[in-house]
Structures are given as structure tokens and as C-alpha cells.
Amino acid sequence: MSTLSPLNRRHFLGLVGLSAVAVGCGTAAGGGPSGKGGTRTLRYQGWTGQVTVPELAEDLGYLQDVKLEWVGNTISGPQDIQSAATGQTDFGGAFNGAVVKLAANGAPIKSVISYYGSDEDAYSGYYVRADSPIRTARDLIGRKVGMNTLGAHSEAMLDIYLQRGGLSAADADKVEPLVVPPVNTEQSLRQKQIDVAVLSGVLRDKALAGGGLRQLFTDHQLLGSFSAGTYVMTERFIKQNPDTVRTFVTGVGRALDWSRTTPRAEVVARMTRIVKKRGRNEDTGTLRYWKSYGVAEPGGRITGKDLQLWIDWLADRGDIDRGRVRLDALYTNDFNTSAPASPAPSGR
Known part of the structure; x- marks a missing residue:
């Protein structure tokens, strides 16, 4: 039986707003450079019984020599991007409104690729x-x-x-x-x-x-159909590890395209193998219902409207100061060089 935890509605996005305090105390540096080329290992949080796009990208070989290091699971996008902002992980993903809120509270983060959205199958x-x-x-x-x-x-x-x-x-x-x-x-x-x-x-x-x-x-x-959430990294991590960021973002973009163009049964079968292979005693039965990640743009590229919608909405509500958020500083597609996905390597 689950434990239900009520929070006051007046504190909408308060979880993310409070995280600015934690950001001020954290390193916000991520894994940091490891030699001239920077780190090639990215720490992240997963979701129980699910395959995230980076996990799919790694299994497909699209991350090349970049390795993912799982540090635990989460059920909260705001918590995930807070962990990235404070340097506990190297990337995190959340609803774009939460990303805007965190940035407006002074977190030095930048969205690098969309990873989930809403369409007729994924909503x-x-x-x-x-x-x-x-x-x-x-x-x-x-x-x-x-x-x-x-x-x-x-x-x-x-x-x-x-x-x-x-x-x-x-x-x-x-x-x-x-x-x-x-x-x-x-x-x-x-x-x-x-x-x-x-x-x-x-x-x-x-x-x-x-x-x-x-x-x-x-x-x-x-x-309607829209990309709803993005992966973020700190500006410092991006500056210190540009090649790793480019490999990661491009690989995730290719995995999104692969999932979109590959027969669903094949995608589900691959996801099932991934979950079984990682050995965390997870139920794979629900994976057969997977249909789409729901990302609207090819390669997961971010459009300004994905974030501007929530800047306007939060500012109109009084949740953020519009002057503290610059759209062009919130995201970048500069590291996304993904092209339509080629056939994936078989059975890794």
C-alpha cells in the first residue's frame, strides 16, 4: 500500500524553487574533466521497470565510448534535474516548466535535448x-x-x-x-x-x-502534440566536456529516431532485454505496452516554443520573474548532430 503525501497547491513548483538553495551549496560541476578529453562516464538516475532514452542509446551503441553510470532510481523530474544542478549526477530530465523554474531560481543549467512528449500514443x-x-x-x-x-x-x-x-x-x-x-x-x-x-x-x-x-x-x-521535457546539464559541465556532451546528445537523438522508425515489437523486445540484462529484479511485463517516447521533433531537437510556453505561463501566474529567464540561454541544439538513424547493431 502506498503512502500518500499531500502538499499545498499554493506551492506549485516549490520543490524546484527550493532547489536554488541546494545549487548554491553544490559543486554543479558534474563528473568534471578526466584528462584533456574530459570525462567519458555520465552518472544518471533511472526509472524502475522502464528504459530511458540514454539507456536505449547505450545499448544500441550510439553513445560510442561514453558510458552511463547508474546511481539509483527516481520518480521525480524536479528531483532529477536538481541532482544534475548540484553535481550529484551529470544529467537529469524533467518537464520543461520545472526546468524553467529551476533556471529562474539561479541554477546554471541548460537544456540539451528533448526526451519525452505527448502525442496520440504517448500521453x-x-x-x-x-x-x-x-x-x-x-x-x-x-x-x-x-x-x-x-x-x-x-x-x-x-x-x-x-x-x-x-x-x-x-x-x-x-x-x-x-x-x-x-x-x-x-x-x-x-x-x-x-x-x-x-x-x-x-x-x-x-x-x-x-x-x-x-x-x-x-x-x-x-x-496537442508537443515535446514536454528536456535533459539538462550544468553550463560548467558542458564547457568542461564538450565532446562527451556532443556524443551523448547525438546518441540520444539517434535512439529517439530509431525508436520512431523501428517496428514497435522490435523496440519492446530490445527494451525487455535491456531491463533483464541489468539485473535489478524489475518487472518487464509492462514493457509490452510501450508505444512511443512522444518527442515531437526529429532527433529530439529543442524548439523555442517548447520552453517559451512555460516561461509565459509561469510568469503570468507569478511563479517566476520573467526578467530572470532568457529563452536563448535556456537551451542549445549545438551539440545535436544526429541524422536519421541507421539500422542498429544486432543483439548487444
């Missing part, structure tokens, strides 16, 4: 039990909405849905977002610990296959 859905009386935004007043973390993608989409549903700020504050580990979210909904569950990817499709759930809305319905 975050907000689900209720089939017999639930919840059918509109107003019905959510006083209800609990379970999601993987606060201050990130799921809470932002919930806020947009409530706003479009005509709720006042006071009424929106009566909707209670709760942190629930992704692997427990479906169970928490079915056991009536929460009223709405945010489900995505393989966990969403596995839950829907079990029946008894009804879709309330999706992020794709709200915003």
Missing part, C-alpha cells in the same frame, strides 16, 4: 473509476488527484484543465494533488485512496487493460 491521462461521479473540472473540488511528483508535468496539466474549466483560484486550491509512486497509482485509484489517477506510458495501458476506469482528460487533448 498522460487523468482517469477516474468507471462508476465515479466526476465528469467535469468542477467535480474535482475537494477531490484527491494522485501523480508521480508535484511541481512538474502532471500538476501543470491539472492546473490548465481547472483553469479552462472555469474554476477560480480559490476553488482550484480545493483540488488536492498527492504524490503517489507510479507503480502504486492504479492500485490507489481502485482502492479509493485517491479520486483521480494520472497514468502514462506502459502503466497507463496496463491499467486500462484491466478495465473499470474512465478517462477524464489527457494532456494531448489540452495542448
